[in-house]
Amino acid sequence: MSDQKSFEIRPGTSDDLFMIAGVLVDTWRSTFRGLLADVFLDGMSREEQAVRHARRMGAPGVCYLVAVEPSANEIIGFANFGPGRGKVPDDIHEIYALYVRAGYQGSGIGTALVCSAARHCAEQGAKSLFAWVLSGNPNRPFYERLGAKAVETTSIGLGNRSYEQVAYLWEDIAPLLKR
Numbered sequence: 001m002s003d004q005k006s007f008e009i010r011p012g013t014s015d016d017l018f019m020i021a022g023v024l025v026d027t028w029r030s031t032f033r034g035l036l037a038d039v040f041l042d043g044m045s046r047e048e049q050a051v052r053h054a055r056r057m058g059a060p061g062v063c064y065l066v067a068v069e070p071s072a073n074e075i076i077g078f079a080n081f082g083p084g085r086g087k088v089p090d091d092i093h094e095i096y097a098l099y100v101r102a103g104y105q106g107s108g109i110g111t112a113l114v115c116s117a118a119r120h121c122a123e124q125g126a127k128s129l130f131a132w133v134l135s136g137n138p139n140r141p142f143y144e145r146l147g148a149k150a151v152e153t154t155s156i157g158l159g160n161r162s163y164e165q166v167a168y169l170w171e172d173i174a175p176l177l178k179r
Helices: 014-032 038-043 046-057 109-123 140-145
Strands: 008-011 063-069 074-083 092-100 128-134 149-158 161-170
Touching: 008 109, 014 038, 014 046, 014 063, 014 074, 014 092, 046 074, 063 109, 074 109, 092 109, 109 128, 128 140, 128 149, 140 149, 140 161
Parallel strands: 092 128
Antiparallel strands: 008 063, 063 074, 074 092, 128 161, 149 161
């Protein structure tokens, strides 16, 4: 969608939380309008998301990377990741969140974030990586283009409704490390 845009990837910090929350709320509203209930999307707030991510940022092993548009020093995407949640072997890590502002999708930022996250996870001993993605997410082909396979489905409650989600697994993250 976008032509080549300039960006830098760097570690996310607590100073970035409000901008990270803004990316999340804006991308949920632009991506999931019509898929998720409007009342849920309209009820999302940057303040609540900043608090939620402040808690997550402080959890053991959890890391954040942000994509920054250098000329404006604006966060245009982020990923957070770490040890797999639930009953997952130690060598399988999870991407908990991956979001890129709509105007920057298709410019390589998502790929750069996934590959940077994979490198970081490999340094922590991960051999595999997975991410939960809403079944109706129009960006599911992105994960497939990067070599992830849909391996499991479950449901997630958002607001007062339940939605299906799909686990995408990179069984071997080595190809991501070479990108």
